[in-house]
Amino acid sequence: MKVPVPDVVPPAAELGRVHFVGIGGAGLSGIARIMLARGVPVSGSDGVDSSTLAALRALGATxxxxxxxxxxGAADTVVVSTAVQEDNPExxxxxxxxxxxxxxxxxxxxxxxxxxxxxxxGTHGKTTTTSLLTVALQTAGADPTYAIGGDLAATGVNAADGSGDLFVAxxxxxxxxxxxxxxxxxIVTNVDADHLDTxxxxxxxxxxxxxxxxxxxxxxxxxxVADDPGAAALGRRHAAGGRRVITVSARSDAAVDxxxxxxxxxxLWSPGEHYRADALAALAAGLELGLERDALLRGLASYTGTKRRMEPKGEAGGVRVYDSYAHHPTEIVGDLESARALAGEGRLLVAFQPxxxxxxxxxxxxxxxxxxxADEVVxxxxxxxxxxxDPEVTGRLVADAVPLPPEAVHYVPDLDDxxxxxxxRARPGDLVLTLGxxxxxxxxxxxxALLEAGGADG
Structure with a gap:
């Protein structure tokens, strides 16, 4: 559901007791975590029990x-996830x-x-760039507060209340x-049309x-990021209007900052041009904020990823498995570029859920x-x-557009299968990537689990 933003948003300390409907989601859980760190009484609910809910309970939330x-209960303010329906009883x-x-x-x-x-x-790369900037600033001694759409691998959390004056969001x-x-x-990583339902x-x-x-x-x-036409045009428009604009490029050192x-x-933690662009954007922001370059670079080098962003899940039977959040064509291109580099001589098997x-x-x-x-697609x-x-819009629409031989494209609509x-299908040396x-x-x-049990032999 869509809740309007009030004309005046009070500081968190003035919200009283705060109840989150949909507290387990990436966005609301991070905000709740920050409020808890500041002593705000927090409660919440979610339709799915999870480790996120357990972690918030451990921090003092009901x-x-x-x-x-x-x-x-006795809440003064209720925060509502966009995934919640109008008739939710809370x-x-x-x-x-x-x-x-x-x-x-x-x-x-x-x-x-x-x-x-x-x-x-930006349309793509927000979570990775926010994460890279957070780690770089931490390494440079800034200790920012941060709120990210995924859990940092290094900390296991998506938000924290830092002691510094910066807030990375x-x-x-x-x-x-x-x-x-x-x-x-x-930072604007790119402007590539999406969310046209909005x-x-x-x-x-x-x-x-x-x-x-x-x-x-x-x-x-x-x-x-000047490599993206939409972001580059955005930068030019606002530079012409007097805004301080810093340009970065993963492709060329010419005509950029x-x-x-x-x-x-x-x-960097992952290959791929788009990851280099994200790192450059984080570096540029850190430098502009006055942090020391070598410390920022050490932070970028120390970054170990974010949950669901080319996240390694493990290896079994000689097959490596990764998971990533890509759901837009441009994101798919970027993640498959990285996955192909990681696969080396092995084949790349991709399962995609639109x-x-x-x-x-x-x-x-x-x-x-x-x-x-990819070499094969599910x-x-x-x-x-x-x-x-919509019966006219199914995964078959995507499957029919994959330019691979028919035997390399498998339409398997049921997640359980x-x-x-x-x-x-996987063989030793292959890389399996789940996307969506x-x-x-x-x-x-x-x-x-299937590979460990010998499932790759079928």
């Missing part, structure tokens, strides 16, 4: 598995009681007060949340990034084309989120 009106109860309702973006804004915010936006454009943070500075047209989507940059502090700065030479001698009916309708053919960089049906099913298909923003993340461990 967290319920399942939704019920009495879970609201939302209904909060409205009956006349409580303050906040969306995720407003709750995040409430914990930003008093900090210099660096917001990381992943700024999501999918529902317009990034328009409400008023950051000091920003924005309607590519032009409106691009215009939202102009609106985002317009919210920056006049004394702040903007970092853009930081190019690939800036990372000479730095071994995410959102609207995205699959618009980009399904391009998704299939991007998957052609296509699942569309993961339904926020939208009803995918691991067995992958384990039967939905439930496919559970498949990697299942593949490993």
């Amino acid at each position: 967290v319920h598995h399942g939704h019920a009106a009495d879970h609201v 939302v209904v109860e909060a409205r009956r009681l006349g409580l303050r309702l906040l969306p995720r973006s407003a709750a995040l804004r409430s914990v930003m007060f008093g900090r210099r915010v660096v917001a990381v936006a 992943e700024a999501d454009e999918s529902d317009g949340a990034f328009l409400h943070y008023a950051p000091f500075a920003a 924005w309607g047209t590519p032009e409106a989507y691009a215009a939202a990034f102009d609106d985002f940059v317009a919210t920056l502090d006049p004394d702040g700065f903007l970092v853009v 930081l190019g690939p030479a800036a990372l000479d001698g730095v071994r 995410h959102l009916v609207s995205r699959t309708r618009i980009f399904g053919a391009a998704m299939g084309e991007a998957l052609g960089a 296509l699942l049906d569309v993961y339904l989120a926020r939208e009803p099913a 995918v691991a067995a298909v992958l384990a039967a 923003a939905g439930s496919i993340t559970r498949v990697g461990p299942e593949v490993l």
Whole structure:
């Protein structure tokens, strides 16, 4: 559901007792973690029990598995996930009681007060770039507060309340949340049309990034990755208007402020041009904030990944398994580039679960084309989120667009059947990559279990 952002968002300390409906999600759990660290009384509920809920309970939150009106308790403020429906009993109860309702973006804004915010936006690479910047700043002694859309491998958490004056935040454009943070500075990794269920047209989507940059502090700065045409054009427009713009490129040192030479001698956690671009953007922001270059570079070199971003899940039977969140054609291209480099002489087997009916309708053919960089592909049906099913839009639409021989493309709509298909096809030396923003993340461990039991022999 969509909860409007109020005209005035109070600081977290003025929200009273805060109840989160959907507290287990990546966005709300991080905000709850920061509030708990600051002594704000927190409760919440989620439809799925998880290690995230257990961790929040250990930090002092009262967290319920399942939704019920009495879970609201003595809350003064209720924060609602976009995944929650209008008839959720806790939302209904909060409205009956006349409580303050906040969306995720407003709750995040409430914990930003008093900090210099660096917001990381873009269609792709937000989580990785936010993570890289966080680790680089930590290594350089800045100790920022951070809120990321995935768990840092080094810390195992997606958010923490730092002692420094900086706040590094992943700024999501999918529902317009990034328009409400008023950051000091920003990174924009790319502007590549997506979330057209919200924005309607590519032009409106691009215009939202102009609106985002317009919210920056006049004394702040903007970092853009010049390799992306949309981000480069955004940077040119705002530089012409007097904004301090720093440009980076993973392709060339010419005509940019930081190019690939800036990372000479730095071994990054994953291969791929887009990861180098993310690291350069983080380096540029750190330098502009006044941190020492060598310390920032040490931080970038020490970064060990983020959950669900080319995350190694393990190895069994000579087969390595990775999992990643890619769900847009451009992201698929980038992750397959990295996976191909990691696979070396081995084959690359990819299982992809399309995410959102609207995205699959618009980009399904391009998704299939991007998957052609694999040796074999397993296509699942569309993961339904926020939208009803459409019998005309299924994973078959993507499968039919994969430019590989028919015997190398397998349409396996049921998630429960995918691991067995992958384990039967994989051979020693191969790399298996599961891709998608939905439930496919559970498949990697299942593949490993089957391989350990000899499933690759089938």
